[in-house]
Amino acid sequence: MSRILLLLENKKNRDLLAEWLEMHYEVVLPDGVQGLDTLFDLCLVDGPTLDRVWKQVQARKATEQPVFLPFVLITSRKDVDMVTRHLWRTTDELILAPIEKVELQARVEILLRARRFSLELKLRNEDLASFFNAMTHDLRAPLRAMAGFAEALSEDEAASLSGKGKHYLAMIQMATGHMRELVDALIDFSRLGRDEIQLQDVDLELISESRLRSLQQEIHSSNAQVILSEGLPVVRANPTLLKIALVNLLSNALKFVAPGVQPGVILSAETRGAVCRIEIQDNGIGIALKDQSHLFTPFVQLHGIEEYPGIGLGLATVRKAVELMGGRVGLKSSPGKGSTFWIELNTAIEVHHALSDH
Numbered sequence: 287m288s289r290i291l292l293l294l295e296n297k298k299n300r301d302l303l304a305e306w307l308e309m310h311y312e313v314v315l316p317d318g319v320q321g322l323d324t325l326f327d328l329c330l331v332d333g334p335t336l337d338r339v340w341k342q343v344q345a346r347k348a349t350e351q352p353v354f355l356p357f358v359l360i361t362s363r364k365d366v367d368m369v370t371r372h373l374w375r376t377t378d379e380l381i382l383a384p385i386e387k388v389e390l391q392a393r394v395e396i397l398l399r400a401r402r403f404s405l406e407l408k409l410r411n412e413d414l415a416s417f418f419n420a421m422t423h424d425l426r427a428p429l430r431a432m433a434g435f436a437e438a439l440s441e442d443e444a445a446s447l448s449g450k451g452k453h454y455l456a457m458i459q460m461a462t463g464h465m466r467e468l469v470d471a472l473i474d475f476s477r478l479g480r481d482e483i484q485l486q487d488v489d490l491e492l493i494s495e496s497r498l499r500s501l502q503q504e505i506h507s508s509n510a511q512v513i514l515s516e517g518l519p520v521v522r523a524n525p526t527l528l529k530i531a532l533v534n535l536l537s538n539a540l541k542f543v544a545p546g547v548q549p550g551v552i553l554s555a556e557t558r559g560a561v562c563r564i565e566i567q568d569n570g571i572g573i574a575l576k577d578q579s580h581l582f583t584p585f586v587q588l589h590g591i592e593e594y595p596g597i598g599l600g601l602a603t604v605r606k607a608v609e610l611m612g613g614r615v616g617l618k619s620s621p622g623k624g625s626t627f628w629i630e631l632n633t634a635i636e637v638h639h640a641l642s643d644h
Contacts, residue, residue: 356397491518510549539568
């Protein structure tokens, strides 16, 4: 049975409401506001009480996250203006007095249902996380064994292997390496967003230069020409997530070119009002319009791994990282004419304020 906490100053109203609610729910009547420390599924609170305990309410809701803990404010029409400063940072629903019992029960039931759904979702996510951790652990163990035995065979028995045997051994090593990359990428993808996302002002020029340095081997081996536009702005982002997004887009721009073509990549940015659009333009093979709508879906690969190695998680990771920062991602592309992938993020706070002043 759901537990409903009543934080109402007027004792007569509290008792009348409790008497009616007890027919359907377990009612908690605390002494003062200590009830916020007890277990409950929904709280009915009036304006005067909320004025005193709104900070405690916010703290209690925060401890329940990601599970939804509903608070319903009960107030008279004449007092609505007095309590609006707490809406909707602390309460999830507003009911005007005098209370209609049918309306109250309907709203309470909807909010309790939302809480149950959020709790079920949390439990399912925890089960999925546990299953995923167990699965990746169980996959890694045989992979390590396969890689170890293949390496031992290569070192100790290479002289006795025929050309066909050496070819088969190389195929085994390549397959285990690909599987290890897949498991590692799955783990990295699942971890995105688990920690609280903190945004800060990030110098796009500095972070782009650092990502290009991390890709020096790929740039050198492909003889790529990479241009970093001047005057890149400061954006509002999470440095780690932005690095992940940029390195995946830059790596794709270097990889997806036609055979014999020297990769050419341009990273630029344009600020429009409070939004900065970062663009990575390449001279690659391009993408057909029919394939673009599902390109950011996990495990989508438009080409065979023999032609362009990969596991299909790069662009899905980009989208997840950008959306966790409150941004958008997209592309413009045509087959044989290259692609331009773009990321939109908010500009830095001080830049946004300067624009507002004008």
